[in-house]
Amino acid sequence: MVEGSASVPAIPSSPPPYVLPAPGLAATRRGFLARHLLLPLLLAVAASLVLMAGNGDQWLADQLYRWEGGHWAFRDAWWTTHVIHRGGKNLSTLAAVLVMLALLRACLDTRWKPLRRPLLYLLLAVGLSTGVVALLKSMTQMDCPWDLERYGGLRPFIGLFEPRPVVLGHAACFPAGHASAGYGWVALYFFALQVRPRWRWAALAVAVATGLLFGISQQLRGAHFFSHDVWSLAVSWTVAVLLYLLMFPPAKATPFKEETHA
DSSP: OOTTOOSSOOOOOOOOOOOOOHHHHHHHHHHHHIIIIIHHHHHHHHHHIIIIITOHHHHHHHHHHHHTTSSOTTTTOHIIIIIIIIHHHHHHHHHHHHHHHHHHHHHHOGGGGGGHHHHHHHHHHHHHHHHHHHHHHHHHOOOOGGGBGGGTOSBOOOOTTSOOOGGGOOOOOSSOHHHHHHHGGGGHHHHHHHHOGGGHHHHHHHHHHHHHHHHHHHHHHTSOOHHHHHHHHHHHHHHHHHHHHHHSOTTTOOOOOOOOOO
């Protein structure tokens, strides 16, 4: 092919991996885990102490419930149920399909070869995050606010680590499932770290903002407490970090070089 005849610009090649000596590699991994895993998990635990152990969840839900007139006025509203809930789920699914198509293109087009592993990572991270959240929802057996006597429902509040009476039936509200359709995309931070590091914070902001939008709309409907969203984000972030370390260990891969400006 004659140079310059391609209509699609070639994807820049990744720089050759720089293999750290063993002590440096261990220090790099420890530092990465401390910043990206340990600190976020500590923040999630601290938030849980305030929200769950300190009844912050109920306090926030009380304010929303009172503001909505003593009932969940937005539970069946068009913009919460159809636009944000159903539309948000469809948007997240569409984004996953686009990533799949991009991955297929990367497998077929050698110019996209550097994107194969990052795209595979992104697809796996989003799928695993939402899957783990769904699994935890089925195991934790916590009620939604709208099911509780405190907010016009029929069930008493049962804490996360309290035994649940069989007569209360099944519950699946913790962590927040719909919010994970947004928070699962925090993996975009690590995708950008491999492809265009300068975009990582913008990518993370988009994912967190989407998760917040999904989560707050569900709180307004009475479907979740705030801690449910906190742990949806925590699970999604933890999955993204661990999968990133598995697929991009420091000794085997480094991010694309930042573009230089004249």
